């Protein structure tokens with residue numbers, strides 16, 4: 001089968017011909033129908049995200065953590081509910097099997113290894129996965145939309161609802177209206193945030209935010225930004241700020257604009273140190289900074305239901321569908337924002 005793979009030692013990325021993997025005990029083989037291309041894939045390939053280790057020590061890894069498809073084969077010890085032909089979405093991570101929660105069945109995995117990073121992902125004709133990380137995909141949700149739910153939709157959902165503990169009527173600021181940010185706007189809208197304020201230097205991204213339901217969209221470099229945000233939040237500032245970019249300036253601005261008891265949630269990844277410019281105010285105003293990583297297992301079920309019932313519209317989220325063979329071109333287009341993609345999806 002074909003697989004778009006990254007060599008951790010040489011840094012090379014390209015199409016390979018490899019054996020179709022066999023599902024082991026507790027695993028299913030999924031025929032991939034669609035797989036999203038994420039900015040973190042771009043950052044793995046360009047070397048700006050590095051230092052991760054693979055589960056079995058492999059040095060060449062198939063990328064792709066946003067995957068949908070149909071079950072092709074079922075391994076031993078998999079519950080009967082999973083049969084060949086079932087339409088599914090794959091969670092962006094499996095269980096580690098060794099953390100206390102995995103060992104004692106006491107909750108979701110504390111250290112979930114990431115698909116397409118720690119083990120082979122779905123930029124391929126087939127992918128194997130634990131049956132615990134597959135979620136049914138109803139007929140009325142296209143594979144292309146389903147594939148991007150893990151990560152592009154579920155990560156902002158978890159950042160807003162779990163880490164951010166968003167409540168109806170709270171003022172929310174969102175930095176970076178790309179593939180995750182546009183879904184953050186839609187979810188904030190669905191969850192009753194008011195007002196929703198988007199920040200992005202690109203005019204096209206600000207227009208996208210307003211079209212998705214943001215009340216205001218600002219250029220982060222605009223003069224008097226603090227005064228403008230205060231003006232549209234009744235003088236209080238933001239109850240919740242989410243940095244979807246991983247840019248130090250976005251973090252500093254978010255900290256500056258928080259309301260008393262406000263939270264800053266960090267989604268975008270960066271190796272740059274985190275500075276608290278106004279450390280004393282941080283204490284006095286009882287601000288919080290929280291790290292966010294992926295989502296929780298039940299979130300995919302929730303989001304699939306919201307899309308299937310028409311509450312969450314992803315019809316405009318897939319900008320372009322390219323054949324799997326053009327994975328390098330898809331990465332190039334996302335890296336250079338060619339066509340201002342929300343999500344590019346690969347189709348084997």
Ligand SMILES: [Zn+2]
Pocket residue numbers: 038039040041065151152
């Ligand atoms: Zn991603």
Ligand SMILES: [Zn+2]
Pocket residue numbers: 095096097098099100101102103108109110111112
């Ligand atoms: Zn675990």
